Amino acid sequence: MGLIQCKDVCKSFGEKIALDHVSVDIPKGKIFGLLGPNGAGKTTLIRIINRITIPNKGEVLFDGRPITQDDVEKIGYLPEERGLYRKMKVGEQAMYFAQLKGMSSREAAKELKKWFVRFGIESWWNKKVEELSKGMAQKVQFITTVVHKPSLLILDEPFSGFDPVNAQIIREEILRLKEEGATIILSTHNMESVEELCDNIALINKSHVVITGGVDEIRHKYGNNNVELVYTGGELASVMNVFNVLSDQDDAGRHTAVLELLDGKGGNAALSAILAQGVTVNSFKELVPRMNDIFIKLVTEEE
Amino acid sequence: MKMRNIKTIIGREYLTRVKKKSFLLTTFIVPILFAALCILPSVIMFMAKDTGKKVAVVDQSGIVMPYLVDTDAVDYQDYSAEPADSMKANFEEFGLDVLVIVSPLDTAAKTVSVSSYSPKPLSMELKEGVQSKVNDAVEDYRLALYDITDLKQIMEDVKANISMSTYTMDESGEEKITSSEVYMIISMILSIIIYMFIAMFSGMVMQSVIEEKASRVVEVLVSSVKATELMFGKIIGVACVALTQFFLWIVLTLVLVGGFSAFVGFDSLMGDPAQTEQMMEMTAQMGGVDMAEMTAAMQEEEGLGAVLSTLKDINWVQMIFAFIIYFALGYLLYASLFAAIGSAVENEADTTQLQMPITLPLMLAFFIALYAFNAPDSQIVWWGSMIPFTSPIVMLARIPFGVPMWELALSIALLVMTFGACGWLSAKIYKIGILMFGKKTTFKDLWKWLRQN
Numbered sequence: 001m002g003l004i005q006c007k008d009v010c011k012s013f014g015e016k017i018a019l020d021h022v023s024v025d026i027p028k029g030k031i032f033g034l035l036g037p038n039g040a041g042k043t044t045l046i047r048i049i050n051r052i053t054i055p056n057k058g059e060v061l062f063d064g065r066p067i068t069q070d071d072v073e074k075i076g077y078l079p080e081e082r083g084l085y086r087k088m089k090v091g092e093q094a095m096y097f098a099q100l101k102g103m104s105s106r107e108a109a110k111e112l113k114k115w116f117v118r119f120g121i122e123s124w125w126n127k128k129v130e131e132l133s134k135g136m137a138q139k140v141q142f143i144t145t146v147v148h149k150p151s152l153l154i155l156d157e158p159f160s161g162f163d164p165v166n167a168q169i170i171r172e173e174i175l176r177l178k179e180e181g182a183t184i185i186l187s188t189h190n191m192e193s194v195e196e197l198c199d200n201i202a203l204i205n206k207s208h209v210v211i212t213g214g215v216d217e218i219r220h221k222y223g224n225n226n227v228e229l230v231y232t233g234g235e236l237a238s239v240m241n242v243f244n245v246l247s248d249q250d251d252a253g254r255h256t257a258v259l260e261l262l263d264g265k266g267g268n269a270a271l272s273a274i275l276a277q278g279v280t281v282n283s284f285k286e287l288v289p290r291m292n293d294i295f296i297k298l299v300t301e302e303e
Numbered sequence: 304m305k306m307r308n309i310k311t312i313i314g315r316e317y318l319t320r321v322k323k324k325s326f327l328l329t330t331f332i333v334p335i336l337f338a339a340l341c342i343l344p345s346v347i348m349f350m351a352k353d354t355g356k357k358v359a360v361v362d363q364s365g366i367v368m369p370y371l372v373d374t375d376a377v378d379y380q381d382y383s384a385e386p387a388d389s390m391k392a393n394f395e396e397f398g399l400d401v402l403v404i405v406s407p408l409d410t411a412a413k414t415v416s417v418s419s420y421s422p423k424p425l426s427m428e429l430k431e432g433v434q435s436k437v438n439d440a441v442e443d444y445r446l447a448l449y450d451i452t453d454l455k456q457i458m459e460d461v462k463a464n465i466s467m468s469t470y471t472m473d474e475s476g477e478e479k480i481t482s483s484e485v486y487m488i489i490s491m492i493l494s495i496i497i498y499m500f501i502a503m504f505s506g507m508v509m510q511s512v513i514e515e516k517a518s519r520v521v522e523v524l525v526s527s528v529k530a531t532e533l534m535f536g537k538i539i540g541v542a543c544v545a546l547t548q549f550f551l552w553i554v555l556t557l558v559l560v561g562g563f564s565a566f567v568g569f570d571s572l573m574g575d576p577a578q579t580e581q582m583m584e585m586t587a588q589m590g591g592v593d594m595a596e597m598t599a600a601m602q603e604e605e606g607l608g609a610v611l612s613t614l615k616d617i618n619w620v621q622m623i624f625a626f627i628i629y630f631a632l633g634y635l636l637y638a639s640l641f642a643a644i645g646s647a648v649e650n651e652a653d654t655t656q657l658q659m660p661i662t663l664p665l666m667l668a669f670f671i672a673l674y675a676f677n678a679p680d681s682q683i684v685w686w687g688s689m690i691p692f693t694s695p696i697v698m699l700a701r702i703p704f705g706v707p708m709w710e711l712a713l714s715i716a717l718l719v720m721t722f723g724a725c726g727w728l729s730a731k732i733y734k735i736g737i738l739m740f741g742k743k744t745t746f747k748d749l750w751k752w753l754r755q756n
Contacts, residue, residue: 014751050526052738069305069529077526081740083519088319099311100527144523 001064003028003152003183004049009058011044018044019055020207026185026200031178033198033215034187035291037299040204042187043080046154049185050077062152073102076150080157080187082141084129091125094144101148108147115143119169134161142170146177153177153184159193171197191292195219201291203298210298215291222294225261226287227270230254231279239273255279258287308528309536316511316540321547330548334555341560356429358401359394361387364408364415370440377429391420401425403433413445486703487676493622494672494700497630501695502665504545505637508538509654512645512737521737530734534646535726538638545634618705625702628715633695636722637665643729646736647744657744668693675700689714691721728753 002025011019019041026032036042047053049060051072062071085093091112098108116122119139129137138161146153158174159167174197178184186198194201195215202212211218226246229236232254238244241263248257261270267284274281320326354376362368362383371379380399382390387404394402401421408415417437419425446454512534515521524533644657671687678684679701687697688706694714698706735752736744 013755047738052522052525052530072527075526077523079519079522079526081519081522083523085319085515085520086518096311096315097523097527100308100524102307141523 001028002026003063004067004185005061005064006045006049007059007061009045009048009055009060011041011048011053011055011057017207019048021058022204022207022209023058024202024209024212026183028183029178029181030199031174031184031186031197033194033201034185034204035189035191035194035201035295036204036210041207042204043156045204046077046079046156046185046187049152050075050154073148074151075154076101076145076148076152077154078142078145078156078158080160084137084141084144086130087128089125090127090129090132090140093129094140094147097144098147101150103148111147111149112143115147119143135163135166138162139166142173146173149182151182153182154187155184156187157189158186159188159190191290191295194291203295205299205302210302218294219288219291222289222297223287224289227259227261227267227284228287229257229259229274229284230282231257231274232282233280234278236274236277236279242273243270254282304529304532304535308532309539312528312533312536313540313543316537317543317547320507320541320544326544326548330551331555334552334559337552337556338559338563341556342563356400357398358403358429358433359390359397359399360403360405361385361390362405363387364405366408366444367405367415367417367437367440370436371433372436374432377432394420401429405437408444413448414441486679489622489703490679490700491673491676493626493702494669494675494696497626497633497699498665498669498672498696500545500549500630501633501637504541504634505641507544508541508638509641509645509658510651511537511541512642512733513648513651513654516646516737517649525737530737531730534639534642534730534733538635538642541638542631542634545630621711622702625711626699629695629699629718632715632718632722636691636695636718636725637661639722639726639729643732643736643749646733647739647749649740653743657746657749664692665696668696672696672700679704689717691718694718731755 004024004026006022006024009019009022010017022041022045024045034042034045044053048055049067051067051069060067062068062074088096094112095105095108098112099105103111113122116125121136121139124132124136124140129140132140142158145155153174155174158170162170171193174184174186186193188194198215200212200214201218203210235250235255236245236248236257243262244260246258246260248255259270261267267286271281271284356377358371358377358379359382360368360371360379362381365383368379368381368383373379382397390397390402390404400423401419403417403419406416415437417433419430419433443455446458451457515524521533528536640661641658644654644661647657648654668687671683671693674681675684675687675697684697684701687693688701688710691714695718698711698714732749732752735755739748742748
């Protein structure tokens with residue numbers, strides 16, 4: 001059973017429907033990718049899970065029971081549009097956010113010190129936020145999101161504003177938090193991170209869920225039986241009922257071809273047909289579609 | 304709503320403000336200004352006294368000079384023998400401060416004309432002194448022309464000098480001597496202070512809402528606390544700042560004025576030390592704005608009695624409670640409305656149009672209050688003190704003149720209910736507004752938000 005279950009959630013703002021009978025199940029201890037084009041309704045769904053917005057219909061279960069305001073303390077939320085008080089000192093500010101999440105000031109100070117040491121930013125404690133660069137402020141913001149050890153982390157575009165080095169640090173922290181048992185909702189347009197980090201996803205488009213499930217499962221489902229073949233010694237031709245050559249690149253006798261396997265015949269039949277043509281096979285591998293392609297395909301199909 | 308969250312929010316709103324340099328600055332500078340306003344009139348009066356002014360008089364009429372008797376301040380010197388023109392030309396050589404030239408007597412009109420020449424403008428005191436003495440001279444000259452024995456004595460005898468004593472009667476039929484000026488001054492000061500505080504600190508709430516929205520802190524905040532907790536926490540936090548500032552102002556003003564009077568011996572100017580002390584407390588509380596008028600009133604013997612009697616007679620307990628209650632409620636009402644407006648915009652420039660319907664009644668209230676100083680019993684003032692959007696300011700202007708208990712109770716009840724309703728509506732707008740970006744908000748949008756749940 002999932003940590004968060006959204007059941008038949010509907011939300012409209014006046015005439016505009018933001019979520020139309022949305023149901024998603026977010027498994028405990030996993031990273032869940034929330035995908036979708038801009039304006040699809042992701043932020044509204046996140047706000048409903050956060051109890052910032054109340055749905056018109058449907059319910060959200062937290063750990064199997066209807067979510068309450070008290071559960072908000074177990075959630076850490078990094079919104080896409082985020083910010084800190086510019087005139088406030090970093091330390092005071094982090095303490096404030098931690099206390100709003102229900103930590104005592106002693107506990108907050110202890111945990112924050114740990115995080116500041118981990119990120120090597122102890123010296124920022126008494127600096128004002130306006131003295132920090134954007135990336136530095138993002139780091140502080142990340143700490144304020146996770147310091148109260150939330151069992152659910154909602155990260156909306158967590159890597160924006162980070163340079164590659166710091167993005168990698170954040171990526172590692174996310175994986176570490178998952179290891180420690182946190183459930184993480186990751187909303188991002190960066191499909192590489194989705195493939196790398198997410199266990200499950202839901203794709204929302206035009207207010208409803210287009211597809212939801214495990215990342216591998218979805219990728220294989222949308223795989224179209226294509227393989228990539230690298231070979232030398234001749235030129236391959238399509239074989240009726242076995243495979244079609246979709247493309248073939250000749251790089252000084254070394255060919256890289258994409259083959260479409262036909263009629264559900266497995267790789268073995270194709271391989272024997274290839275070998276029968278007298279070429280030398282260097283590599284033969286299944287082409288799993290990128291999340292990026294699936295995203296574009298599903299979203300444009302809906303148009 | 305969770306108390307713990309609200310407390311945390313109040314704490315931040317309060318501490319970040321009182322730790323600001325601008326807060327410390329205004330907290331210390333305003334009492335200095337207040338104290339200066341209390342002290343300056345007496346200092347000026349003291350300093351402005353002319354001493355040993357040398358005034359040369361060319362009396363061509365021959366009747367004025369005997370009337371110009373030297374005082375501590377002025378030393379009149381008779382230069383009537385000199386021609387006026389050469390005196391004017393050689394004025395500086397004589398080391399004189401002022402030259403007064405009295406024209407030859409105009410026997411037809413039975414009068415003289417007087418002019419003065421001096422490098423520096425004449426003090427009022429000196430001018431009036433000379434004028435009145437010349438007047439006396441001319442009057443006596445005219446009396447003498449009638450050739451009636453003891454005419455001057457007769458004139459003195461018939462002169463009547465009547466001033467009306469104003470009393471208020473309470474239910475027990477006891478009559479009390481009052482001074483309506485004192486009521487006016489206290490009423491004016493109370494309504495100015497309450498207007499200033501409401502406008503200033505509600506504006507501060509709006510600014511702070513806009514700041515949180517523009518810096519995008521707000522979405523993080525509302526993921527931890529409810530929007531209503533955030534809004535009311537902020538409003539209460541700023542209210543605490545206002546009260547802190549108010550009490551610091553009173554204390555510091557008292558200390559400054561007290562210190563000054565101990566240093567200079569204020570009571571030598573004022574007379575009885577006990578009265579002086581009472582006066583000083585008063586002036587401090589009132590901000591001392593109209594000290595000059597007060598001192599003027601006090602210079603007349605019966606005026607002083609009336610002022611003191613009036614001060615003693617004012618229901619201070621009622622007034623202080625009314626001030627606190629009306630400030631609190633008026634501020635809460637306006638601050639919640641301003642918070643709603645702040646939530647609907649992304650920068651301060653956009654607030655002008657939306658805050659019009661709120662600033663208008665506030666300003667209207669102030670104008671009605673100004674009217675109340677002169678006509679506390681008029682219809683418009685009565686209604687102004689009942690209608691919740693104007694009552695905090697107008698009622699405070701009425702209070703020193705005495706307000707029946709039931710009117711106070713009704714006005715406060717209406718104000719509480721209105722705050723309840725406006726607070727609820729503002730919270731609805733605020734909740735939606737703080738998360739709205741991009742489009743410029745119109746009144747139509749606000750109406751739409753109110754109807755959403």
